[in-house]
Amino acid sequence: MLKGKKILIGITGGIAAYKIPFLVRLLKKSGTEVQVMLTPAARDFVTPLTLSTLSQRPVLIDFFNKDDGSWNSHIELGLWADLLLVAPLTANTLAKMASGIADNLLLTTILSSRCPVLFAPAMDLDMYQHPATIENIKKLKSFGYRMIEPVKGELASGLTGVGRLEEPEKILEVIKDALNPKSVFRGKKVLVSAGPTYEPVDPVRFLGNHSTGRMGIEMATAFAGLGAEVNLVLGPSGLTTDDPSIKVYPVTTAEEMYDRCMGIFPESDITVMAAAVADFTPANPSELKIKKETGKANIDLVPTKDILASMGSEKKPGRILVGFALETDNERSNAKKKLQNKNLDLIVLNSMKDKGAGFGYQTNKVTLISANGTEKEFPLKSKKEVARDILLAIEALL
Numbered sequence: 001m002l003k004g005k006k007i008l009i010g011i012t013g014g015i016a017a018y019k020i021p022f023l024v025r026l027l028k029k030s031g032t033e034v035q036v037m038l039t040p041a042a043r044d045f046v047t048p049l050t051l052s053t054l055s056q057r058p059v060l061i062d063f064f065n066k067d068d069g070s071w072n073s074h075i076e077l078g079l080w081a082d083l084l085l086v087a088p089l090t091a092n093t094l095a096k097m098a099s100g101i102a103d104n105l106l107l108t109t110i111l112s113s114r115c116p117v118l119f120a121p122a123m124d125l126d127m128y129q130h131p132a133t134i135e136n137i138k139k140l141k142s143f144g145y146r147m148i149e150p151v152k153g154e155l156a157s158g159l160t161g162v163g164r165l166e167e168p169e170k171i172l173e174v175i176k177d178a179l180n181p182k183s184v185f186r187g188k189k190v191l192v193s194a195g196p197t198y199e200p201v202d203p204v205r206f207l208g209n210h211s212t213g214r215m216g217i218e219m220a221t222a223f224a225g226l227g228a229e230v231n232l233v234l235g236p237s238g239l240t241t242d243d244p245s246i247k248v249y250p251v252t253t254a255e256e257m258y259d260r261c262m263g264i265f266p267e268s269d270i271t272v273m274a275a276a277v278a279d280f281t282p283a284n285p286s287e288l289k290i291k292k293e294t295g296k297a298n299i300d301l302v303p304t305k306d307i308l309a310s311m312g313s314e315k316k317p318g319r320i321l322v323g324f325a326l327e328t329d330n331e332r333s334n335a336k337k338k339l340q341n342k343n344l345d346l347i348v349l350n351s352m353k354d355k356g357a358g359f360g361y362q363t364n365k366v367t368l369i370s371a372n373g374t375e376k377e378f379p380l381k382s383k384k385e386v387a388r389d390i391l392l393a394i395e396a397l398l
Contacts, residue, residue, distance in 0.1 A: 002225065003031030005179055008081035008113075010106040011051075013041025015156045016088035016122035016165035020046060023087070023168035024054045026244045030172070035060070035077070037106045039093060063105050072105055078112030083178055086110070087148065088122035088165045091133055098136035116178050120148035120171065125161035148174050169244065176227050176245070184395050186227035191268040192220040193261055193275035193307075195235030197254040201299060202286040209276050210359035213237035215324075216274035218387040220246050223270075226391070231268070233260045235275055254278045254304035265311050270394060272322040273308055274348075276359070280304060312343030320397055322346045322390070326358055335369055345397055346370045348390060356380050368393050 007027055011017050020036075027034050034055040038048065040062075048059035060072050078084075086093070086106070093107070097119070102108040110117065119140060127133060128150065141147060148171060153164040166174075177186060194216020198206040217239055220232040230246045235257060240248060249264075251257045254277050265271055280301040308323050315321050323344045325335040328351070335349040349367040350357045357365040357380065364386045367377040370393065378389055 002027070002176060002179065004033070005031075006033045006035070006080055006082045007175065008035050008037065008077060008084045008109070008115075010037045010039070010084065010086040010110070011042045011046060012039045012086065012088060012090045012093040012106070013045060014088040014090045014122050014165075015045060017042055017045040019165055019168055020087060021050050021054055023171055024051060026168055026172050027175070028054065028056070029242050029244055033057075035080070037061070037077075037109065039104055039106050041090075060105060063108075074105060074108040074112045077109045078114060081113060081115045083116050083118065083175060084110065084113050085118045085120070085171070085175065087118070087120035087171065089119045091121075091123045091127045091130075094119070094121060094133065094136050094140070098139040117143075117145040118148055118174060118178060119145055120165055121150055121163075122165035123150075123163050124155055124157050125159050125163050128161075128163045146174075146178060172245065173227075176225075180225070180227055183226040184398050185223055185270075185391070188223075188228045188269040189267055190220075190223045190228040190230045191233070191261065191264045191271040192216050192223065192230060193233045193235075193257060193273045193277075194220070195237040195239075196276050197235050197257055197278045197304075198252050199254060199278045199281035199304075200285040201282050202288065202290045204289050207278060207280070207282065208236075209278070211235070211237075211276035212360060213239050213275075214362065215364060215383050215386070216272070217241050218383045219272050219274055219390065222384075222387040222391050228270070231264050233257060233264070233275070235277075254281060254307075258305045258307050258310070261307055262310060265314070268319070270320045270322070271311060272390070272394075273311070274324050276326070277307060278304055306342075308338075308342045308344070315343055320345050320394055322348065322394065324348045324350075326350055326352065328352045332367070332369075335367075339369060339371060344371065346390075346393055354380070366390075370397065 036051045036055050037060045052059045151164045152162045155163050195213030196209045196211040198208045200206050220230050224230045224245045233249045249260050281304050283300040283302045321344050327334050331351045335347050339347040347369050352358050354365040356363045364383050365380040369375050
């Protein structure tokens, strides 16, 4: 995951520098520590004030700080970083990096770094295609540096061609990949459902449950942190995620959750249905608020569509389908019955009898039961830790 990772970003003097504040914001929302460095020329394209505000750290440009006489140690910076990104990288700084020139703080830090180095060239079409630039890129790759390819589009010169800096969201994905290169979930399409559903009785009342959606959100966050492409279908909840790599689809009713999930499911490699979907919904919701004086005491209910059963009947070979079972009695037998009847690969069982488990808690106590017959019971843990246990079980299935 990116949370807690230390990212050093070096910005050089190109017009594409305007994209980096957006990247810094995405990285901060993902929980990283970000230190920004500018070459002297980069100050003409993006301001230190903007970057220091977004990164919550002073922007570094020179070896010495004239105000207090302190020294910015390139050695310490190189050791501090988990990853160093140079973006945008101009043809000039690219040539200096290839030659080992160290005439500013950024270049000196690059030579001192021990972490993975990413570089993202951005320049005009003819500069990018020049033989010198091509050879310099080859040399940086020979150092073990990883290149974020520029993309084709309209350039600052007015020409159209390859040379544009990749978009911040794409750069974020490359950073994740560089920091989690061995994840089996990298590039997998994952669908997660979370939260309750609200079934309307009238315009002001509904049938619902106490689910907060926390377990499903933790699952989505764990998948995204390991490089998966995550779609989160989220029922009405006071919780959400600010991870920019997770696509959130808010829904309210069981019918809406069915429609959204079944629309995404066919393209999903892994589906985890953690939502607490209502089993019944009012047959004829009132268009007006039901008054006590009407004497209406009965509400006719009809079954909702069974999302898991529908998915199980349509599941393709090689796809993973995971369900949850919150039980109050005959826990294991009920969970195993659900596992078999709905064609699941794994079911996550928890019991309302276990203190600290179920709805409304930040902890959970689960037993994982797979279709191949394996069972594993876990002690009470935080839902973040439970999510990791479930991912390990899914990884074993893969």
